[in-house]
Every structure is written in C-alpha cells, then in structure tokens.
Amino acid sequence: MNLNIAVLAGDGIGPEVTQQAIKTLKAVGEVYNHTFTFTEAPVGAIAIDETGDPLPEKTLKLCLDTDAVLFGAIGDPKYDNDPSAKVRPEQGLLKLRKSLGLFTNIRPIKAYPTLIDKSPLKEDRINGTDLTIYRELTGGIYFGEKKLNEEGSVASDLCEYSDYEIERIAHLAFKAARSRRKKLTLVDKANVLETSRLWRKVVTNIGKSYPDVELDFLFVDNAAMQMILNPSQFDVILTENMFGDIISDEGSVIGGSIGLLASASVGDENAMFEPIHGSFPQAKGKDIANPIASILSAAMLLEHFKLYEEAKAINKAVEKALELKIVTSDLNPDSKHTTTKVGDFIADYIA
Amino acid sequence: MNLNIAVLAGDGIGPEVTQQAIKTLKAVGEVYNHTFTFTEAPVGAIAIDETGDPLPEKTLKLCLDTDAVLFGAIGDPKYDNDPSAKVRPEQGLLKLRKSLGLFTNIRPIKAYPTLIDKSPLKEDRINGTDLTIYRELTGGIYFGEKKLNEEGSVASDLCEYSDYEIERIAHLAFKAARSRRKKLTLVDKANVLETSRLWRKVVTNIGKSYPDVELDFLFVDNAAMQMILNPSQFDVILTENMFGDIISDEGSVIGGSIGLLASASVGDENAMFEPIHGSFPQAKGKDIANPIASILSAAMLLEHFKLYEEAKAINKAVEKALELKIVTSDLNPDSKHTTTKVGDFIADYIA
Ligand SMILES: CC(C)[C@H](C(=O)O)[C@@H](O)C(=O)O
Numbered sequence: 001m002n003l004n005i006a007v008l009a010g011d012g013i014g015p016e017v018t019q020q021a022i023k024t025l026k027a028v029g030e031v032y033n034h035t036f037t038f039t040e041a042p043v044g045a046i047a048i049d050e051t052g053d054p055l056p057e058k059t060l061k062l063c064l065d066t067d068a069v070l071f072g073a074i075g076d077p078k079y080d081n082d083p084s085a086k087v088r089p090e091q092g093l094l095k096l097r098k099s100l101g102l103f104t105n106i107r108p109i110k111a112y113p114t115l116i117d118k119s120p121l122k123e124d125r126i127n128g129t130d131l132t133i134y135r136e137l138t139g140g141i142y143f144g145e146k147k148l149n150e151e152g153s154v155a156s157d158l159c160e161y162s163d164y165e166i167e168r169i170a171h172l173a174f175k176a177a178r179s180r181r182k183k184l185t186l187v188d189k190a191n192v193l194e195t196s197r198l199w200r201k202v203v204t205n206i207g208k209s210y211p212d213v214e215l216d217f218l219f220v221d222n223a224a225m226q227m228i229l230n231p232s233q234f235d236v237i238l239t240e241n242m243f244g245d246i247i248s249d250e251g252s253v254i255g256g257s258i259g260l261l262a263s264a265s266v267g268d269e270n271a272m273f274e275p276i277h278g279s280f281p282q283a284k285g286k287d288i289a290n291p292i293a294s295i296l297s298a299a300m301l302l303e304h305f306k307l308y309e310e311a312k313a314i315n316k317a318v319e320k321a322l323e324l325k326i327v328t329s330d331l332n333p334d335s336k337h338t339t340t341k342v343g344d345f346i347a348d349y350i351a
Numbered sequence: 352m353n354l355n356i357a358v359l360a361g362d363g364i365g366p367e368v369t370q371q372a373i374k375t376l377k378a379v380g381e382v383y384n385h386t387f388t389f390t391e392a393p394v395g396a397i398a399i400d401e402t403g404d405p406l407p408e409k410t411l412k413l414c415l416d417t418d419a420v421l422f423g424a425i426g427d428p429k430y431d432n433d434p435s436a437k438v439r440p441e442q443g444l445l446k447l448r449k450s451l452g453l454f455t456n457i458r459p460i461k462a463y464p465t466l467i468d469k470s471p472l473k474e475d476r477i478n479g480t481d482l483t484i485y486r487e488l489t490g491g492i493y494f495g496e497k498k499l500n501e502e503g504s505v506a507s508d509l510c511e512y513s514d515y516e517i518e519r520i521a522h523l524a525f526k527a528a529r530s531r532r533k534k535l536t537l538v539d540k541a542n543v544l545e546t547s548r549l550w551r552k553v554v555t556n557i558g559k560s561y562p563d564v565e566l567d568f569l570f571v572d573n574a575a576m577q578m579i580l581n582p583s584q585f586d587v588i589l590t591e592n593m594f595g596d597i598i599s600d601e602g603s604v605i606g607g608s609i610g611l612l613a614s615a616s617v618g619d620e621n622a623m624f625e626p627i628h629g630s631f632p633q634a635k636g637k638d639i640a641n642p643i644a645s646i647l648s649a650a651m652l653l654e655h656f657k658l659y660e661e662a663k664a665i666n667k668a669v670e671k672a673l674e675l676k677i678v679t680s681d682l683n684p685d686s687k688h689t690t691t692k693v694g695d696f697i698a699d700y701i702a
C-alpha cells in the first residue's frame with residue numbers, strides 16, 4: 001500500500017515524539033512492504049511565529065490532499081494567560097478539525113497490567129478497564145457563535161447541534177459497540193440542556209437499528225464519578241464535544257499515564273491521528289518525553305487503513321517496551337531511557 | 352438565636368435523610384439554647400404529582416421569607432428518559448436557585464482518614480486533600496436561552512456571563528482562600544470559550560485586591576485529570592456553573608463516599624443547604640440511605656450564621672460515628688445500622 005502522510009508535529013514536545021512515530025511507521029513499511037511518504041508542515045504556535053497563522057493555507061491544503069495526518073501537539077504558555085490574544089495556537093487545531101470534517105474523535109482507554117502501579121486508582125477499580133470514547137469533534141459550544149460586547153463586559157458561547165451531526169457519529173459509535181462488548185453509554189446533561197435532549201432523542205432512534213447493542217444514558221456529572229468509581233462498566237461512551245473533552249482527559253488517568261494514550265479523529269474524507277497529551281513545553285528539546293502515545297497513534301492510523309496486522313506489530317512492540325521497562329522516566333523514575341531510545345527500540349523490535 | 356428554616360425534603364431518599372438533619376439541629380438547639388423552627392414544603396417530582404409544578408408558588412414564597420432552606424434531593428427516573436417531558440423536577444431546583452439568587456455553590460471535599468479504604472484512589476494520592484469548590488450557580492449555560500426548531504432537528508443552549516456575575520462569586524472565593532491556604536485556582540476553557548476568557552480577565556483583575564492569594568488557571572480538561580492525579584494541590588477552586596457541576600461530582604469520589612458531602616448555596620439574601628447526592632430512588636423508604644451528607648449540610652447552615660461552635664459539635668459527632676462505625680451499609684458492608692439509627696446516634700452524641 002502507498003500512503004501519503006502529512007506530518008504536523010507542532011509545538012513543544014510534538015516534533016520529538018512524532019519523529020519516533022515516523023521511525024516506527026518506516027520500520028512497518030519495510031517489513032510489510034508498504035510505501036509511506038511523509039510531508040511535514042507547520043501548525044500551532046510555531047506556525048504563528050513563522051507566518052502569523054496557526055494553520056497556514058499551505059498546511060491545510062497539504063492535509064486536504066493527503067491520505068492521513070499525523071499530528072503532534074500544539075500550545076504554548078505564552079498564549080494561555082493572555083485572554084486578549086487575537087491569534088492562538090488552538091485555533092489552528094480547531095480549524096483543521098472543522099476543515100477536514102473530522103467529526104469523530106476516538107479515544108481508547110485501557111489499563112496496561114504492567115503499569116497498574118502507576119495508576120492513581122486502586123487495582124481492583126481498574127482491572128478489566130477497556131473502553132473507547134466517541135467524542136463529537138466539530139460541533140457544539142466549540143464552534144457555536146461567540147460574542148463579546150463592546151465594553152468587554154458580557155460574553156457568550158452558543159452550543160448548537162443538528163440531528164445529522166448526532167446521527168453520523170452515533171452510527172460510528174453503535175458500530176464500534178457492535179464489534180466490541182455491545183454496550184453504548186450516551187453521556188449528556190438532558191435534565192438541563194436542550195441540546196442534550198436532542199442527543200438523547202436522536203441516539204435513542206438510531207439505537208433501534210442496533211437492537212443487539214444495549215444503550216444507556218448517564219448525566220455527565222454522574223459519568224465523571226463513574227469513570228473513577230467503576231470504569232470497567234463502560235464499553236463505548238458517546239458524547240458531545242465539550243463533555244468528551246473533559247471525560248476523556250479524566251479517563252486518561254486510569255491507565256497510569258497520559259503518555260500512552262492515542263486518538264484518531266475521523267470524518268467522511270479525512271483522518272488525523274494524535275497523542276492525547278499536549279505540547280508539554282517544560283520538556284521540549286530534552287529528549288525525555290514519552291513517545292508511546294504518538295507511536296500508538298501511528299498504529300491507529302494503520303488500523304484506519306485496515307492494516308490490522310501491521311497495527312498489531314506496533315502494539316506488540318510497545319507492550320514489549322513496557323515489559324522490559326524500555327520507557328521514559330514518566331513511567332519509571334529510575335529510567336534513563338530517552339525519547340529517541342524508546343523509539344529506536346520499538347522500531348528495531350518491529351524490524 | 353431564632354432561625355426559621357424551610358425544609359424542602361423533595362424526592363427519593365430526600366425526606367429520610369433530611370429528617371436526621373432536623374433531629375440533629377434540634378439537639379444542637381437544646382444544648383446551645385437556640386430556637387430553630389422548621390416548616391416543610393413540597394419540591395421536585397413530589398410537588399409535580401401534587402400540584403403540577405416542581406416549585407409551587409407557596410414553596411417559593413416560604414423560602415423567600417425564611418432564614419435558610421434545608422434541601423433534600425430531587426429527581427425521579429420517570430422523567431429522566433423522557434426528553435419531551437414538559438415539566439421536570441430539576442426545573443424546580445433551578446428556579447429555586449435563581450429566584451433565591453443563590454449564585455454561589457460551596458462544596459468542601461476532604462479525605463476522612465477513617466474512610467481511606469473506601470476511596471477508589473490510592474492512599475498516597477488522597478492524603479492531605481482538603482479543598483473547596485466555589486461553583487457559580489445561577490448563570491452560564493444552565494440559564495441561557497434554549498431553543499429547539501419546529502421540526503425538532505436543531506437545538507441550542509446559550510452560555511452567557513456578565514462581569515458582575517463573575518465578580519461577586521470571585522470575591523467570595525478569594526475571601527475563602529484568604530482564610531485557608533491562600534491559593535485560588537480558576538478552572539475554565541479559555542483556549543476555546545469567550546465566556547472563559549471573560550472569567551479569566553475579571554478574576555485576574557479582582558485578584559489584584561487579594562495580593563496575598565496565589566491565583567492560577569487550569570483548563571477544565573486538565574483539571575479533570577489533576578483532581579484525581581493530585582487533589583491535594585488544590586485549596587479553593589473557582590469555576591462556572593457547568594464545569595463546577597462536573598468537577599465537583601468528580602471530586603466527590605476522592606473521599607470514598609458521596610454520602611458524606613454537603614454543600615451550601617448562598618446569595619446576598621438567601622442561603623440553602625443540601626447534600627450533594629441525589630434522590631437515589633432505589634433506596635427510597637428503606638431506611639438505608641446515609642444521612643451524614645444531610646447532617647453535615649445542617650452544620651454548614653450553622654456556620655453560615657456564624658454558629659461555629661455548634662457546627663463543630665455536629666462535625667465531631669459525625670467523626671465519632673465514623674470512628675465507631677455507626678454508619679450505613681454504603682460505608683461498611685457489614686453494617687446493619689439504619690438511616691434513623693445513625694441520625695439518633697449523632698443527635699444523642701451532641702445532647
Ligand atoms: C487544545 C484544545 C483546543 C483541545 C480541545 O479542547 O479539543 C484539546 O484539549 C483536545 O482535547 O484535543
């Protein structure tokens with residue numbers, strides 16, 4: 001298979017970890033006889049510095065014309081505490097999601113047996129956790145009209161959803177549940193929000209076409225508790241954009257390290273793969289960041305193109321690295337292994 | 352002191368647990384020579400059944416004319432899965448908060464040493480946790496305009512905030528931080544939301560009047576992680592309505608039981624005190640619900656009227672009950688103690 005992959009490494013540790021994912025994909029390409037072509041382009045704070053725009057036209061065009069996007073991370077503290085900044089790195093990511101039509105963000109969360117001691121949760125709570133969050137990614141309050149009055153004293157954000165925005169992701173989530181443990185939980189706040197009531201109505205209707213999948217509902221506040229109290233109760237969680245942002249980051253603590261969590265963002269035409277962790281500016285350039293989330297995102301990319309065996313090869317190599325403790329210091333305080341070393345090990349293991 | 356207290360016991364286990372709080376307050380009244388007068392009124396599903404309205408005029412009038420409201424719980428499953436229900440119990444609670452001007456919800460979260468084994472978190476993570484959440488309660492997406500188009504295919508909720516809505520709660524939160532460990536964390540999503548940027552701006556400005564309080568900022572997705580990874584880093588958390596709903600319920604798992612968590616909702620003229628747990632319909636009428644959250648809400652009521660010694664007497668009695676394991680089965684699976692028994696013990700201990 002030939003795949004053209006756009007590489008948007010972005011800010012902070014983005015470039016370092018993405019480098020390891022590329023290395024891994026190259027190893028897979030050699031073993032399984034695929035040609036992966038990588039083209040880099042700027043995004044985020046680094047793109048603002050270069051061009052004034054967090055998502056330059058050329059970057060967007062590359063992404064639209066390519067088979068898949070491998071994304072690093074964006075964000076720079078210099079923008080975070082300046083509420084009046086007109087241009088922010090995050091705008092690049094949001095515009096990219098919207099322009100590529102990436103309406104579904106998929107985040108698998110698993111407890112790795114080798115890492116159970118890293119989790120803040122007790123072992124009996126996390127045993128058996130294997131859930132996937134389907135987060136709507138191009139609608140809701142992220143993209144609704146934003147207003148600030150002239151005096152700067154009244155602000156608003158509109159959360160809006162149409163039935164078709166809910167339908168398309170609901171179908172993906174039901175299908176995923178069907179191929180897993182056949183349970184779908186819709187997380188919403190239907191006792192307060194009109195949009196949540198629409199979600200409940202539409203998802204209930206679609207559920208009728210998936211009679212083999214058990215559908216249940218959870219208010220988001222209760223979901224935030226259940227995610228910690230009893231995460232193994234979940235199979236597939238479906239939710240809107242903002243709730244998905246919060247619940248999936250919360251869920252990321254279960255496994256003991258956010259440095260292991262990958263995600264896929266998919267639409268009808270495009271797909272993008274990125275680690276869940278952010279740009280972690282404090283670690284930038286130190287060769288200490290954990291590359292595994294980025295490498296596992298590359299595995300999700302392969303799965304997306306139905307290269308299941310290839311994806312499995314990456315997953316196995318990662319498990320081997322964890323087992324042999326060829327990991328960065330976030331996973332093992334005694335470890336002196338660098339980002340590069342972990343990437344090398346995983347690529348070599350595949351080769 | 353003479354206090355007129357409106358009792359809105361509500362649905363599910365609300366009446367049972369509230370009864371224990373009343374009992375406790377009566378014991379305090381006798382020991383410390385105060386006259387507490389209790390007047391009951393319907394709210395929630397039970398009020399819908401009786402009058403068609405989840406907050407009947409008479410109930411609202413009583414609350415407006417009283418010194419404080421003791422609230423039980425509301426909610427009934429028969430309304431939850433009916434997105435088209437025109438009247439819902441929650442509307443009663445929301446209207447009550449709005450009509451009484453209860454713009455600040457205060458939720459203290461502590462890890463009780465006697466209950467550490469109940470927590471889903473490992474001991475080293477929760478040791479030293481002692482935080483208080485200040486959640487804005489009468490603004491934001493809860494109360495913004497809600498729309499549904501005629502075809503029922505597009506829904507929206509407006510999240511709106513004005514500077515004065517942020518200022519008044521920010522002052523309360525800074526003052527609380529000042530009397531505690533002098534740290535305030537604003538939780539928002541300023542990298543995406545216009546309202547969050549207004550929060551950041553206004554809170555930063557107000558912070559200048561509290562130079563002894565350290566102010567920091569956390570995106571809500573990160574806060575959802577930090578709450579589990581390292582809850583003892585927090586002193587006072589300030590946040591808007593919806594984020595506060597999610598984060599505070601999430602935080603409620605730390606201590607090992609939501610059955611222990613009390614809250615105060617205060618405004619310029621009125622104050623209401625309620626357990627965080629909901630109506631727990633499955634346990635209704637069985638005399639098995641944990642009354643401690645409701646009893647601790649009564650302690651917060653006393654503190655609100657500066658009856659600190661009296662509040663402390665309740666807190667001590669609760670700690671004694673925990674120590675002697677005079678608790679309901681949620682805290683000790685072997686326990687055969689009823690709701691009434693726990694209430695009796697606490698009241699007797701005070702007397
Ligand atoms: C950077 C930010 C805009 C983004 C989001 O909120 O979607 C991030 O938190 C994420 O979850 O990918």
Ligand SMILES: CC(C)[C@H](C(=O)O)[C@@H](O)C(=O)O
Binds near residue numbers: 191192441444596
């Ligand atoms: C019942 C519901 C409307 C309410 C809320 O979301 O505010 C509850 O969850 C709470 O936190 O008091």
